[in-house]
Amino acid sequence: MMEQDERISDAIHREQPRLRNFIRGRVADREDAEDILQDVFYELVETYRLLHPVEQVTAWLFRVARNRIIDRIRRKQLEAARTQPAMVSEEGETLQLEEMLPSRDAGPEAAYARSVVLEELDAALDELPEEQREVFIAHELMGYSFKEIAAQTGVSVNTLLSRKHYAVLYLRERLRNIYGEFSEM
Numbered sequence: 045m046m047e048q049d050e051r052i053s054d055a056i057h058r059e060q061p062r063l064r065n066f067i068r069g070r071v072a073d074r075e076d077a078e079d080i081l082q083d084v085f086y087e088l089v090e091t092y093r094l095l096h097p098v099e100q101v102t103a104w105l106f107r108v109a110r111n112r113i114i115d116r117i118r119r120k121q122l123e124a125a126r127t128q129p130a131m132v133s134e135e136g137e138t139l140q141l142e143e144m145l146p147s148r149d150a151g152p153e154a155a156y157a158r159s160v161v162l163e164e165l166d167a168a169l170d171e172l173p174e175e176q177r178e179v180f181i182a183h184e185l186m187g188y189s190f191k192e193i194a195a196q197t198g199v200s201v202n203t204l205l206s207r208k209h210y211a212v213l214y215l216r217e218r219l220r221n222i223y224g225e226f227s228e229m
Contacts, residue, residue, distance in 0.1 A: 052092055055101045056085055063105055070113050070178075072188060072196045080112045117181055161222060168218045176211035179204045 064081055071077040087108055091098060098104045169177055178197075182188045183204075190201045197204075 051101075052089055055088065055105070059102055059105050060085075063109055066106060067109055067113065071116070072182060072186070072192070076116060080109060080116060083112050084109045117185075164219065164222045168215055171218065172211050172214060175199075176207045176214070179207045180211040180215075183208055 060081070063084065064077070067080050067084075068074070068077045071080060084105055088098065088101070088105065169181065172180065179193060182193050183190060188196075190204050193199070193204055194201045
């Protein structure tokens with residue numbers, strides 16, 4: 045038990061600076077980044093407590109950190125989707141993403157359709173080049189301004205605008221079929 049505690053302590057001490065930089069490079073909010081870092085180390089301790097020793101600790105820590113970052117981004121995407129400004133339909137009616145999706149309470153078929161649409165959106169975001177995905181998520185789903193993103197990443201506002209433009213073009217084309225099927229429901 046002492047040997048395990050020592051290995052965990054050594055791994056945390058050795059990897060904390062690099063892991064923190066890795067997370068902070070991908071998460072704009074400092075508090076969110078620190079929360080993720082703590083979650084990763086907590087999961088390492090819990091894994092050892094369950095008597096599942098980790099062979100390649102560094103690779104494991106970075107994989108868990110990447111997963112936690114993705115989880116947090118997706119959670120924020122869903123929160124943002126529920127509170128985003130209304131969109132306007134062709135008939136001039138205002139719509140929000142939540143209203144465009146089948147209701148959660150409309151039965152199993154609607155729940156399935158809803159999950160398919162959200163999975164398709166998620167998959168489409170995953171297909172984007174990393175730079176385009178990051179600026180799209182940061183601006184559209186997390187609500188950061190281009191100025192804030194530029195300050196955080198060191199990339200010019202014009203480059204960020206261009207990346208987002210290409211992301212939007214790709215997402216429109218990629219989701220055209222699912223939108224067509226979805227709007228027919």
